[in-house]
Amino acid sequence: MPAPAAPDPGEVPDIDLVKRCQAGDTRAFDVLVGRYRGRIYAMTYHMIQNETEAWDLAQEAFIKAWRALPSFKMDSAFYTWLYRITHNVVYDWLRKKKIQGEGEFDDSRTEHRVAAGAEAVPHGDLPPDTALKNAELGKRIQQAISKLSPEHRQVILLREVEGMAYEDIAATIPCTLGTVMSRLFYARKKLQELLKDCYEYAH
Amino acid sequence: MxxxxxxxxxxxxxxxxxxxxxxxxxxxxxxxxxxxxxxxxxxxxxxxxxxxxLPAEMPVPYADFFNSQIQVRLAQEENRQSPTLGSRASVFQWLRLPWLLTSAAAMIALGLALWAPSTAPQAGQLVHSIYVPSSSIQARSYHSEEARATVLVLDGLEEMPADRKIVGFNLMHSEVDEALASTTLYDGEGKAVAVMSTHAKSQPVLLTAAPHTP
Missing domain, CATH: 1.20.5 (Single alpha-helices involved in coiled-coils or other helix-helix interfaces)
Known part of the structure; x- marks a missing residue:
């Protein structure tokens, strides 16, 4: 299950904010949005690979969460609950758009990829050629991820980005453990194939 | 295998x-x-x-706007549940539109461009026409002798929450720079408040604005 970020000392706990939200306090919800928008946006962005759409979907997820808050029983962490809502929002959107991983890759969807790849490169003392290779690999990874079907993309992101266990992935989607493993297996094989030239020297 | x-x-x-x-x-x-x-x-x-x-957390573009937009949506939903406010447009909905600020500024600029500072302005002379993008909003303007300013009145907007910071400037004159195709707005002390221009589609765009000092 995706772990909530470690709270800062003195930070109002999620549970207190949730209770205030359930009483209709939109300011408390604003705090929760500020706390989790970066993670929710990252999730939608990795799935959609379009900055504008990801931004809108992340908003939609928070709006749906607000609507659903009265029925939130606090039997799981707020972020876990929010994450599942986001997942449903994104997946519904993908289904509607019928984006298929086998489709031709659209460069316009990753026009900002270099910057995104560069973000993942540690700042500081890396030699320029290493930093460039890292940025290039980041771009290639984003492109490869975009070529997966939504189902495979979703599973690999839940596992690798969110660090979810198989059981939690199965509960989030929802599907069986066997389906999770099959999709993970296929997604990795496909990524290996798409990134083959990046890893050739590893053989 | x-x-x-x-x-x-x-x-x-x-x-x-x-x-x-x-x-x-x-x-x-x-x-x-x-x-x-x-x-x-x-x-x-x-x-x-x-x-x-693939970082698990990414900076959200326009993060403050992201939050404020959510608050707008929540307010809109609340308004829909309230029949007395249901048909009223949200001021935030207006404010979310980048062109609104610049359009409003453009209207003021237009009025100022027509205003000769040495002549006492008459009511109705400063703003010749007002474009209102929503039929639920009524706009009118008048000149206030007391304030020595042209007042733009927008009816149909929601009440502004008390915790929102409202910044006001008393614009006294404007100057057009033909070379840069820009208009600079000045306050009563001759201080430049904002610089405006138009973008490729001839829509007004705010180039820069001075921070408000109470």
Whole structure:
């Protein structure tokens, strides 16, 4: 299950904010949005690979969460609950758009990829050629991820980005453990194939 | 070639889903099967690269606007539930539109451009026409002798929450720079308040604005 970020000392706990939200306090919800928008946006962005759409979907997820808050029983962490809502929002959107991983890759969807790849490169003392290779690999990874079907993309992101266990992935989607493993297996094989030239020297 | 079961073992090992006993047994296998070990190392590397290049948290573009838009939506939903406010447009909905600020400023600029500072302005002379993008909003303007300013009145907007900061400027004159195709707005002390221009589609765009000092 995706772990909530470690709270800062003195930070109002999620549970207190949730209770205030359930009483209709939109300011408390604003705090929760500020706390989790970066993670929710990252999730939608990795799935959609379009900055504008990801931004809108992340908003939609928070709006749906607000609507659903009265029925939130606090039997799981707020972020876990929010994450599942986001997942449903994104997946519904993908289904509607019928984006298929086998489709031709659209460069316009990753026009900002270099910057995104560069973000993942540690700042500081890396030699320029290493930093460039890292940025290039980041771009290639984003492109490869975009070529997966939504189902495979979703599973690999839940596992690798969110660090979810198989059981939690199965509960989030929802599907069986066997389906999770099959999709993970296929997604990795496909990524290996798409990134083959990046890893050739590893053989 | 690995059987599906063996592939799943590799997957479970890679993802930390094995028990300690299973893990020990699988790692012993890796030592005796170079091909499987090579595959495992490649998948480990792929996994590491995915985690490195797909961050779990990313900066949200226009993060403050992201939050304010959510508050707008929540307010709109609340308004829909309130029949007395249902048909009223949200001021935030207006404010979310980048062109509104610039359009409003453009209207003021237009009025100022028509105003001769040495002549006392008459009511109705400063703003010749007002474009209102929503039929639920009524706009009118008048000149206030007391304030020595042209007042733009917008009816139909929601009440502004008390905690919102409202910034006001008393614009006294404007200057057009033909070379830069820009208009600079000045306050009563001759201080430049904002610089405006138009973009490629001839829509007004705010180039810069001075921070408000109470």
């Amino acid at each position: 690995n059987t599906p079961t063996e592939d799943h073992d590799l997957l479970r090992w890679l993802d930390g889903e094995m028990s300690a006993v299973e893990k020990t047994a699988f790692e012993a296998r890796l030592e005796t099967e170079p091909e499987l070990k090579s595959e495992a190392e490649l998948l480990q590397r792929l996994s590491l690269d995915l985690r490195t290049h």
